[in-house]
Amino acid sequence: MGSLVAAKRVNGHLGVTEPISLSGPTEFDVIKTQELEKFLEDAGLYEKQDEAVSREEVLGRLDQIVKMWVKRISRAKGFNEQFVQEANAKIFTFGSYRLGVHGPGADIDTLCVGPKHATREEDFFTELHNMLAEMPEVTELHPVPDAHVPVMKFIFCGVSIDLLYAKLALWVIPEDLDISQDSILQNADEQTVRSLNGCRVTDHILRLVPSIQNFRTTLRCMRLWAKRRGVYSNVAGFLGGINWALLVARICQLYPNALSSMLVSRFFRVYSQWRWPNPVMLCEIEEGTLGLLVWDPRRNFKDRLHQMPIITPAYPCMNSSYNVSLSTLRVMTEEFQRGHELCEAMEASKAEWSTLFEPYPFFESYKNYLEIDITAANEDDLRKWKGWVESRLRILTLKIEKHTFGMLQCHPHPNNFSDKSKTFHCCYFMGLQRKQGVRVHDGGQFDIRATVEEFKQSVNMYTLWKPGMEIQVSHIKRRNIPPFVFPGGIKPLRPLKPARKPSKPIETNCGINGEKVSEVVPDEDDKQMYTQEISYSNGHLFEVSESLDSTSEARKRKQMEDASESNSDDAKRPFLHPNKSPESVRELEPLETGSVNQQPSEEAEELAIKNIFSSPTTAIADLPEELDEYELLKQDKCLEETGDDFPAGHTQTHNAQCEVISIGSVEELEPVELSAPSFSELPAATTQRRPLIRISFSSVTRETGRNA
Incomplete structure (x- = not known):
């Protein structure tokens, strides 16, 4: 730890860049911090x-x-x-x-x-x-x-x-x-x-933050916020406790004299603009003398595929958030943007802390969900079975992303639910939606039956499997969400939608068991109308077709993705590490002149945030802009064929339904699985068996009311 102390003495600051602002708290910050501390205390976050x-x-x-x-x-x-x-x-x-x-x-x-x-x-x-x-x-x-x-x-x-x-x-x-x-x-x-x-x-985190007390209050706040908004779960592909601690610690370094209320506001301001996969680091990555593997996308293939690198400060430095997928990153990015907007509203006295912590309405946000039900013979078996299934759920998200080429997005709920009317039962949910802002050719279909089967097979390979341990994956619509997932077991009533111009109802073959139901097609002057048709067969999702979404959430997603596309050149930058040299942060210097209580303008702060990504350090210099496509596919196939979760030829038989599962090898699906497979590599069974779940994106014609 002597090197960290020496680094602080030489540079005068903690972290890999100069602080964004050295401004101290204003009277408003003091008041808002007191309100925040009172809110956290009332929320029961402090033990007796x-x-x-x-x-x-x-x-x-x-x-x-x-x-x-x-x-x-x-x-x-x-x-x-x-x-x-x-x-x-x-x-x-x-x-x-x-x-x-x-x-x-x-x-x-x-x-x-x-x-x-x-x-x-x-x-x-x-x-x-x-x-x-x-x-x-x-x-x-x-x-x-x-x-x-x-x-x-x-x-x-x-x-x-x-x-x-x-x-x-x-x-x-x-x-x-x-x-x-x-x-x-x-x-x-x-x-x-x-x-x-x-x-x-x-221990390194506590040594690398300028104020432990402000760090702790801010971290308590962000942990509560993440849990309320459904993005606190490392196993589900979001962020866990250590990830949130590292993110908060970095904000503390960038605003060393700020109180907790300002740190929360700047947390959302910084990370709503962060250009992932640029890594978050509290200190430079050290190679060390023991030859242990450290995070380095130049040398390690899997490191290049991490979506949201948050690097641990202790040797050997690792990415603590390798579980994050494209879908879960999308969800967190949207939540950061929401938090930023609400903090700006609070600074204008137009919102309260309670608004920021409103629970995320997961079961109102999507029209289609996957329900994963598990059962066991007794409580002890269920606890073991549940732990195993939870550890594999992210594989389902990653495989769906891969096999649909990122077109079908998953939003896993971080918590599990239990139907009290069933014994030793537990279930999980995933919201499903087509990727926003991308036009899909008429008739385009994505069959995820093989994806679901692969996931179930990998789960059933549990080495401690016992009779009674079962898993089922099925599709449900929003209106069919079971009541036991809601507080008190009561499903809330949906608010009435505002009146729209009368639209012509048409017939579509999208009902239960294939019967026709009426659907509303938007007028030409209301092109943002959202429609979605579902077709079922024997209770399973058969097709999903979607057009554009007009809800505020969908419009917000569309605007964010349009903004990200406009900065596509920046997005292609390879894992840019912040530079410690004064030249790379020269724009920051004017912010620090004069009184330390002088607040920099928001424009100047945003410029300073962008400069954090300005140039790579020598630690990760000369990383190629893009990976060779052939190399990606070759490495992906190699990693799949050499999966090390189970030995080759592993076979397990159970008598739950007299089903014998035999798999040559089952891979541990790392983010490498996100690269697109060649069509020749798809399982042969895909064309031989009836699909369990097939996702179809197509438009609805006004004249016929049928899928084009």
């Missing part, structure tokens, strides 16, 4: 003192347990008594608890650091697991040893714990161990490096 004490006691007991555990396994392995007495393990915290932004009932992310002779598989996931299972105060113990970051989940005295394990190349773990030093990673396996990364990143 007795709960804080209980958490500390649980962590203390957990530390004692792992110390007993390491001594027990040391004795079992035949070490002498002196060594057994010196054997040690230590508990560290990270995530929201370490950052100081956790709320009542939140999980505590913890890391157990053990010596080199304490193995992960036999000792941590077996011996320590058995010790915890025998304790009456431990409930809902659920090990996940095969996860990207292996974890053991449980509830200890009412406190939810996520426990990771890191095995260091040390015979004895010192009590004053400093895991922020890079040397701690020496000879560590890949899973240990990932497990240590959470603690190391958290």
Whole structure:
């Protein structure tokens, strides 16, 4: 960490660029910050003192347990008594608890650091697991040893714990161990490096923000906003806690003297203009001396395909948001724009904080949804099955994007729902819509039956599968959304639409089971009218055809996409890293002259924000403008054929419906899957079996009322 302190002393600032503004708070900022803090307190984001004490006691007991555990396994392995007495393990915290932004009932992310002779598989996931299972105060113990970051989940005295394990190349773990030093990673396996990364990143963030208190208040605000607006979920392809912390920390660096209300406003101003996939970084990426892989799109093929890079500051620097897809990035970009508009309204005293935090009306925003239902035989099986399915849901989004060439967009809901009338049931939803602003040729169709089948097969390859674990994927229309997803189990009434000019009703063959229903075709002077026709067969979506949307949300999307297309030259820039040199930020200097309380104009601020993307640093210099198309397809095919989720020839049989699933290999679908497949690579079954879900985009003719 000495290098960070030295960098701040030499440059006079934290971060990879000069601050956008050094202005201090105005009287208005002070008032709005007080209002924000009151709003967050009323929202119940702060835990009570007795709960804080209980958490500390649980962590203390957990530390004692792992110390007993390491001594027990040391004795079992035949070490002498002196060594057994010196054997040690230590508990560290990270995530929201370490950052100081956790709320009542939140999980505590913890890391157990053990010596080199304490193995992960036999000792941590077996011996320590058995010790915890025998304790009456431990409930809902659920090990996940095969996860990207292996974890053991449980509830200890009412406190939810996520426990990771890191095995260091040390015979004895010192009590004053400093895991922020890079040397701690020496000879560590890949899973240990990932497990240590959470603690190391958290500590770096707290050292890289100018004001921890302002950072914490702003982060609490953004976490609440993201949850209310449905964009808080790393597993669903949005952003998780560490991602939001990094984004907020960068804003704190760019406005080091601002209070929380201004930081929230500038958060939306900056990220509504951010030209993704330019990365967000708190410090320069260091190569390090241990040879560990760092985020570098020049060298690593998969890094070039990341949609929204948010780079961790601790070595080895990684992209923490690799789960983000084109569809989820679109949703977040729209939410950033909405937040920016509302913050501007608040500055003009035309809106309140409560407006910013209004829940996103997910089940009113789309006309078509995918419903993914899962069931299990008992509660324990459902908890395991649900965790597995959740980890695979982003694959469905990515595959739909790939197989429809980005024309069909998915909006996954970050939460799950349960029908209380069914036992051991859980379901997830995805909103579906055609990509806005793109004309589709008449009769164009996208068959996603194979996509859904591939997804279901990959889910059914669960190594811990048991009878009763089932999954179903079906289409439902907005009017058929089940009531149990709404608060209180009551479906709200839709507001009446404003009256339009009378339009001529026509007949379309788009009804349930193929019967005709009346549809309204817009007049020529109302070209923005939105119509959508659905055809069903045996309860499954058969066709979807859409024209332009006239709702405010759709118009807003269209305007945003038109604006992004007008800046297509900028969008093609390859992962431009901010430059630290004074030349690259010379336009920023006039903002810092005079009194520190002088607020820069909005135009000057926007110019300063754009300059953040002005030129690449030497770390990612000379990245090619575009990848060779042949190389993309070749690498994509190679990655698909060498998927490492399951061994080749893996076969699993279950008796739920006497169905035998046999797959040569099932790939872990990374963002590489977004590249378009050649038609020759589509599964042969696509043309041999009746489609489950087929998406068709076509226009409706006024004369006949049928699809053109």
